[in-house]
Amino acid sequence: MIYCSAYRPFTQFVYFTISALFFFGIMSNSTASAFSSLDTAALERQTELLNEPAVTFEQIWNETHEKVSIGWIRQNGYKRICLQFPDDYLPHSNAISNCLKTALAAEECKVFILADTTYGSCCVDEIAAAHVESDSMIHFGNACRSKASRLPVLYLYPVFSLELPKMLQQLTTLQAECAEREVCIYFDIGYQHLYDPASSEGEDTLHSQLRELLQPKKLIIEVYPPPAEDCVESKQQAESASDAERICLFVGADNQRFANLSLTTTAYQWHILDGATATISLKNPLTAQYIRRRYYYIEKCKDAQTLGLIVATLSAVGYLDVVTRLQTMAKSRGIKTQLISVGRINPAKLANFLEIDCFVLIGCPFNNMYNSKEYYKPIVSVFEAEMALNPAWHMKYPASYVTDFKELLPKGRSFLPFDATAVQDQQDVSLVSGRVRGTQENNDTVETATNTTLATQAKMALMTSDTGLSFEDRTWQGLDPALGQTEPAKIQKGLSGIPIKYSHD
Secondary structure, three states: OOEEEOOHHHHHHHHHHHHHHHHHHOOOHHHHOOOOOOOOHHHHOOOOOOOOOOOOHHHHOOHHHHHHHHHHHHHHOOOEEEEEOOHHHHHHHHHHHHHHHHHOOOOOOEEEEEOOOOOOOOOOOHHHHHOOOOOEEEEEOOOOOOOOOOOOEEEEOOEOOOOHHHHHHHHHHHHHHHOOOEEEEEEOOEOHHHOOHHHOOOOOOHHHHHHHHHOOOEEEEEEOOOOHHHHHHHHHHHHOOOOOOOEEEEEEOOOHHHHHHHHHOOOOEEEEEEOOOOEEEEEOOOOHHHHHHHHHHHHHHHHOOEEEEEEOOOOOOOHHHHHHHHHHHHHHOOOEEEEEOOOOOOHHHHOOOOOOOEEEEEOOOOOOOOOOOOOOOOEEEHHHHHHHHOHHHOOOOOOOOOOOHHHHOOOOOOOOOOOHHHHHHOOEEOOOOOOEEOHHHHOOEEEOOOOOOEEEOOOOOOOOOOOOOOHHHOOOOOOOOOOOOOOOOOEEEOOOEEOOEEOOO
8 A cells, every 4th residue: 555645845846847847848949958958968969079080990990909909908917998989989899899808808807898988088087997997998099198197098099091102292292381491290190100210210211201302401200199208308399499490291180189289389381181182281270360269268267257167187187286276376366266077068067157257178188178159158278267367478478379287387388487466466457348457356445434444355265165156146046845834734545556456446
């Protein structure tokens, strides 16, 4: 026998729920989806693919990949291996997993497939790997090569075919431009197998053929992204070159990796050699329109009263130091901060934080530049927030953008010390609102009732909790359960039996 209680607040809640469902049902889809997702969104969601060519099984898994993976696992004695794939590699994930299981049957290894990532496919998802107590990770496809802090990682890149005769034929059009200049050639993932640094000085190699064809003053060939141990050396080498003379060529596609490389490496001119079509195109990453848009976001960050620090990585070394630095700089200006972790961001998620004026995305180098056109509030990178909050960047135009936040920390090549006292002396005019920004806004003075002396009001405290900053100002504050103010109804006898035949029928 089943009994139920006709409790009045529950009845009121059911009535409101039905009314709310009816209300949202008659709303337009554009309005309803602005701040929430429909129930069918999970089934109809499409994968977020980069500008990448379609891959086949042979391109992402061949005898070399298999040999390297099995040797790496056996040499280190790993027993629980996670395979992380981007979205467009998932159709081949089961076949690769079965291949490893068969080869490692004697070692009794367990292989897991990560079909989704917390932040981005380029980052090593150590959080998801920890759920299965993994002791190693094999990462496929696009990789930012951020130094992982918890797991050893093996990176496997696809192998795309490129006909060298067609490539060299296309490069003949750049001979006059590259002559007697420094030339840097970067091979994207998928084409890194074409270059062997051990044979760069020999005859009839790719290095010698390119030098003979282009006749540069200096020829540098690198892979991108570089191995983790070569990142510092590559940056120092790039900075030592003459910016006005360098010609850069990217062998790959116009994707996020090219955008990151071209923004962070100063050059006289950039070219892209598309490996799929063997065509060369001229690219200028830092256009005037792009600079104006990013500086508009920087001005919005300066005008913000509340900053949302979005943590989009939990594996990159140094992200906690960046969070502390941004909180310190914001506090000196009287700006409140909220620390947010929402996984992979989208406009619907960030629209829930109505009180935040600007977001700062703390992510890997390949996952921290957003256009913000689809979002209700602007999103800036750590470097742009540094330019807005640190007086040391005032009236300084950077030679190139910084996408890796570790370069803004001490010992980084773009580090500028933050002086809190300089904030008190800095006053400027907002280029967006036209109001004056300075110490008078952050440190208002009030006159006491007992005397005529001026007392300095304390600075705004750094907010680390309480996401509802102005909850009392909202028109709707949620359901009112009225606990203790209504008398509960009497318990009544409910239905008994089975659904096809109840006792009262």
